[in-house]
Amino acid sequence: MSDIADRVKKIVVEHLGVDTDKVKDNASFIDDLGADSLDTVELVMAFEEEFGVEIPDDAAETILTVGDAVQFLEKNAG
Amino acid sequence: MVTPLACGVDATWKRILNGESGANRVEKFKVDDMPCQIACQITRGDGSNGSFNPDDWMDPKEQRKVDDFIIYAMAAADQALADADWKPEDYEDQIRSGVLVGSGIGGLEGIEKSSLLLAEKGPRRISPFFIPGRLINLAGGYISIRHGLRGPNHAVVTACSTGAHAIGDASRLIALGDADVMVAGGTESPITRLSLAGFAACRALSTGYNDTPAKASRPYDEGRDGFVMGEGAGVVVLEEYEHARARGAKIYGEVIGYGLSGDAYHITAPTPDGDGAYRCMEAALKRAGVMAGEVDYVNAHGTSTPLGDEIELGAIQRLAGNDAARITMSSTKSSTGHLLGAAGAIEAIFSLLAMRDGVAPPTINLENPSVETEIDLVPNKAKPMEINVALSNSFGFGGTNASLVFRKVAA
Numbered sequence: 001m002s003d004i005a006d007r008v009k010k011i012v013v014e015h016l017g018v019d020t021d022k023v024k025d026n027a028s029f030i031d032d033l034g035a036d037s038l039d040t041v042e043l044v045m046a047f048e049e050e051f052g053v054e055i056p057d058d059a060a061e062t063i064l065t066v067g068d069a070v071q072f073l074e075k076n077a078g
Numbered sequence: 079m080v081t082p083l084a085c086g087v088d089a090t091w092k093r094i095l096n097g098e099s100g101a102n103r104v105e106k107f108k109v110d111d112m113p114c115q116i117a118c119q120i121t122r123g124d125g126s127n128g129s130f131n132p133d134d135w136m137d138p139k140e141q142r143k144v145d146d147f148i149i150y151a152m153a154a155a156d157q158a159l160a161d162a163d164w165k166p167e168d169y170e171d172q173i174r175s176g177v178l179v180g181s182g183i184g185g186l187e188g189i190e191k192s193s194l195l196l197a198e199k200g201p202r203r204i205s206p207f208f209i210p211g212r213l214i215n216l217a218g219g220y221i222s223i224r225h226g227l228r229g230p231n232h233a234v235v236t237a238c239s240t241g242a243h244a245i246g247d248a249s250r251l252i253a254l255g256d257a258d259v260m261v262a263g264g265t266e267s268p269i270t271r272l273s274l275a276g277f278a279a280c281r282a283l284s285t286g287y288n289d290t291p292a293k294a295s296r297p298y299d300e301g302r303d304g305f306v307m308g309e310g311a312g313v314v315v316l317e318e319y320e321h322a323r324a325r326g327a328k329i330y331g332e333v334i335g336y337g338l339s340g341d342a343y344h345i346t347a348p349t350p351d352g353d354g355a356y357r358c359m360e361a362a363l364k365r366a367g368v369m370a371g372e373v374d375y376v377n378a379h380g381t382s383t384p385l386g387d388e389i390e391l392g393a394i395q396r397l398a399g400n401d402a403a404r405i406t407m408s409s410t411k412s413s414t415g416h417l418l419g420a421a422g423a424i425e426a427i428f429s430l431l432a433m434r435d436g437v438a439p440p441t442i443n444l445e446n447p448s449v450e451t452e453i454d455l456v457p458n459k460a461k462p463m464e465i466n467v468a469l470s471n472s473f474g475f476g477g478t479n480a481s482l483v484f485r486k487v488a489a
Contacts, residue, residue, distance in 0.1 A: 017137060042205055042206050
């Protein structure tokens with residue numbers, strides 16, 4: 001597992017208060033991890049902070065699962 | 079209730095009757111450069127010995143999103159609904175159950191912190207939970223979501239009268255038929271550096287007792303020099319009388335009177351002649367259909383400010399006239415400090431407990447009264463006495479006044 005994936009999962013666990021083993025690549029923030037729309041906004045902000053990137057709103061809308069976030073950040077995080 | 083004395087009604091009441099103070103030095107932020115360095119703060123812990131454990135009342139993940147006033151209100155509402163044994167599960171019960179919980183200030187700490195974050199890191203760092211975690215009516219919002227209260231969903235913001243107005247207004251909603259059950263009260267988490275600085279600038283806070291915090295809140299005493307800020311929440315379950323009787327609910331007392339008035343005088347100072355306080359008590363007693371001389375116990379607003387205490391006392395003396403010597407009045411703020419928007423709610427609860435237990439709680443630190451009065455101010459020691467009618471006063475910045483009258487209900 002990449003370093004980025006580890007850091008993403010850690011953030012998800014902290015923000016959504018879910019068990020680590022539930023945070024799988026294909027887990028949907030809303031459907032599987034109990035997030036609401038405001039939680040997802042906050043998650044994206046946490047990713048921005050952690051990885052020092054800006055995630056534009058249209059990109060944020062495509063980040064629906066843990067894997068989506070990891071993929072986006074692997075591509076865009078410096 | 080959650081108060082600086084304890085988490086929970088019984089634990090708080092025990093300490094009130096023991097004449098204890100909840101005041102101590104503020105350690106959670108820098109106070110060396112402030113004139114007032116003390117407050118009545120909630121003791122956090124694992125929940126034992128009356129300590130407050132926020133995790134007992136709200137998921138840590140949710141706590142992160144809100145200011146403490148919401149957590150305190152959730153705790154107080156959970157306790158109140160459990161005590162009342164009211165769990166509206168079916169839809170019909172839910173739509174007849176509402177919430178009316180207010181706060182004087184709301185989420186000041188979150189506003190303070192987010193404002194600094196905005197200045198430092200810009201708008202993209204402001205959390206989506208910033209607004210919903212600070213709004214005053216979100217205390218009621220969270221309570222309604224947890225307990226399925228789909229009836230009236232309302233909030234009051236009248237500074238230090240908030241808690242009393244909330245209970246009074248909620249009782250009227252029931253009387254008018256808008257709901258059968260209302261979860262009502264006030265909550266406040268005002269102990270922040272910004273707020274302490276602001277109230278100190280208003281010259282409202284005690285500044286002379288930083289080394290002896292337990293002595294600082296001393297209503298009616300000639301050594302008083304301002305109020306001591308407190309934090310916490312008080313919530314009651316109000317219920318239509320027959321509705322409560324029919325299900326055999328525990329009844330602490332009946333709300334028989336509620337009066338409101340405005341000073342129309344000054345933003346922070348009460349009218350020197352106590353006209354606003356007088357009219358609000360008068361209106362409450364008229365509504366209750368009782369004479370001033372029939373009031374056994376008054377839980378005073380009595381914040382320990384040089385101006386306010388004597389004005390309130392004067393208004394009560396005027397109201398009671400020749401019956402003044404019959405009246406027993408104390409300020410529990412001497413123990414709890416001033417919980418601002420929660421004050422009226424916790425004091426309504428103290429008034430009900432005073433009736434239940436037949437004891438007037440003491441005004442602690444009352445060593446040398448600043449004025450002579452026939453009214454018994456219950457100095458320093460609780461006074462056992464039969465209490466059938468109790469009146470609770472709350473007066474707030476902006477010249478907003480509320481009085482509640484309670485009557486003991488025969489078992």
